[in-house]
Amino acid sequence: MTPVDRAQMAMVLEVTASPKPGNVDRCHDYEGTVLEHFLASAILARPALERAAGCGGGIGEILREAVRLTTAHGGGNTHFGAFILLIPLLRGGDIPGAVRAVQDSTVEDAVNFYQAFSLTKVRMLPGDPLDVTDPRALDVIRERGMTLLDVMEHSKEHDMVSREWVNGFRMTRRAADLLHRVGCGREGVVGSFLQLLSTEIDTFIVKEHGPLVAEEVRRKAAEILEGRRDLKAFDSECITRGINPGSTADIVIAALYIALGEGWEWDCFRKA
Amino acid sequence: MTPVDRAQMAMVLEVTASPKPGNVDRCHDYEGTVLEHFLASAILARPALERAAGCGGGIGEILREAVRLTTAHGGGNTHFGAFILLIPLLRGGDIPGAVRAVQDSTVEDAVNFYQAFSLTKVRMLPGDPLDVTDPRALDVIRERGMTLLDVMEHSKEHDMVSREWVNGFRMTRRAADLLHRVGCGREGVVGSFLQLLSTEIDTFIVKEHGPLVAEEVRRKAAEILEGRRDLKAFDSECITRGINPGSTADIVIAALYIALGEGWEWDCFRKA
Numbered sequence: 001m002t003p004v005d006r007a008q009m010a011m012v013l014e015v016t017a018s019p020k021p022g023n024v025d026r027c028h029d030y031e032g033t034v035l036e037h038f039l040a041s042a043i044l045a046r047p048a049l050e051r052a053a054g055c056g057g058g059i060g061e062i063l064r065e066a067v068r069l070t071t072a073h074g075g076g077n078t079h080f081g082a083f084i085l086l087i088p089l090l091r092g093g094d095i096p097g098a099v100r101a102v103q104d105s106t107v108e109d110a111v112n113f114y115q116a117f118s119l120t121k122v123r124m125l126p127g128d129p130l131d132v133t134d135p136r137a138l139d140v141i142r143e144r145g146m147t148l149l150d151v152m153e154h155s156k157e158h159d160m161v162s163r164e165w166v167n168g169f170r171m172t173r174r175a176a177d178l179l180h181r182v183g184c185g186r187e188g189v190v191g192s193f194l195q196l197l198s199t200e201i202d203t204f205i206v207k208e209h210g211p212l213v214a215e216e217v218r219r220k221a222a223e224i225l226e227g228r229r230d231l232k233a234f235d236s237e238c239i240t241r242g243i244n245p246g247s248t249a250d251i252v253i254a255a256l257y258i259a260l261g262e263g264w265e266w267d268c269f270r271k272a
Numbered sequence: 273m274t275p276v277d278r279a280q281m282a283m284v285l286e287v288t289a290s291p292k293p294g295n296v297d298r299c300h301d302y303e304g305t306v307l308e309h310f311l312a313s314a315i316l317a318r319p320a321l322e323r324a325a326g327c328g329g330g331i332g333e334i335l336r337e338a339v340r341l342t343t344a345h346g347g348g349n350t351h352f353g354a355f356i357l358l359i360p361l362l363r364g365g366d367i368p369g370a371v372r373a374v375q376d377s378t379v380e381d382a383v384n385f386y387q388a389f390s391l392t393k394v395r396m397l398p399g400d401p402l403d404v405t406d407p408r409a410l411d412v413i414r415e416r417g418m419t420l421l422d423v424m425e426h427s428k429e430h431d432m433v434s435r436e437w438v439n440g441f442r443m444t445r446r447a448a449d450l451l452h453r454v455g456c457g458r459e460g461v462v463g464s465f466l467q468l469l470s471t472e473i474d475t476f477i478v479k480e481h482g483p484l485v486a487e488e489v490r491r492k493a494a495e496i497l498e499g500r501r502d503l504k505a506f507d508s509e510c511i512t513r514g515i516n517p518g519s520t521a522d523i524v525i526a527a528l529y530i531a532l533g534e535g536w537e538w539d540c541f542r543k544a
Contacts, residue, residue, distance in 0.1 A: 016308060016311065026307065036457075037539070039284045040538070043277060043314070074539050074541070075541065185308075267312070269304065269347065
């Protein structure tokens, strides 16, 4: 499996693994965003992922290309957060390489990132001077000479994906270790996802529903792991309330990319 | 979408569409062969599909490469029949081009095809002098100077995929027309699949369960379309009895490749 294959497999294995509370998975669609959108996104991003694994093009521009290739369908944002993690991981090969890749990011990468962002419908925090919906944000970035790493530094408090750029992909590393520990295949993905959800506040939920709901989800995930709450019932509750831990899914995808490269087995269905 | 994207999308859209009687789909696995195997196969075949769409390498050798790339996982045969159709379609671009491509096939293509075949666990008819499990089959092919098209001619009576090579991809064309007529997205795939199943004997079922069971499946599919039988109940019956119309699925994949190139919309989930 090439690194690009691993990135695509990571997206496919994450989205199909089920039951995962609240997210699109093998058994759940959202209205307007369905399983096929995520699978199409994994396939159609290939040229951008190939460029990331090669040496041509800046990270920001490749990110914009990945978003452009995968928002051709009508399903809205599917893998934007995952691309933010996978592209430096592909460029660097592994976590230390990705850390170097993000340190080399430029103002041009930041500008391209903002242009990618505006192709998605991902929310920003209100009142942010770097609000992507504000056309002056690009001027602010250029005036301040902010690199894409600086932009991530700016967003890290409210966004767990940005935080990965700043702290050496710490949660990605932790989630990959979880995969190795929890086990192979589908059950390993679901188990690691739940472990992560039970200990980390999902910032995508914070943006959509506020911090109280995000903390409630964390607590309920912990109760599932303690055997005090039913996973499928909680999944249904999340779907009904429109709560989807999308940033946790992004981290799990990055972790799958890493774990697959370290020998984690996706295919243990015969043993099951 | 490039032709290779379309081929991969065709494999993904076919396997996820549900409910399809008897086959692995979004909601069903077989023991040892699961949804993830089919999705992995669609992704991992990419280099072979790229070569098919380019001009390097013979069809038989590319087919062997596709099988080699996709039997690395433990799920057994996933897309062998689909590759037999997709590779000439990619080489030729469309059906007339594929007809020319198969006419240009050589003895070397036939030898490579047999080597690909032996990597799978697909059944041959007992007593066939070209039985893939018989090491003398390659000698027979070389002695008789059989091209891959000749091999397909030899198998056409018992194999609907081989028949496509010989009769100008007639059922592929018909299934693509069905997709345009039945409609877009998931429902279009399921509807076209059922229409095909209700009128054509699936030769994969014949090989596995004999002609009477294959005819029973055809009749029951027709009863579903007439509203006299429940689709989901029939799906469960097929799964329980291990009846899977795998060759019909291969034809639908080839048809999706063609239909996507003709503007058939896979993404009509907003309208649903």
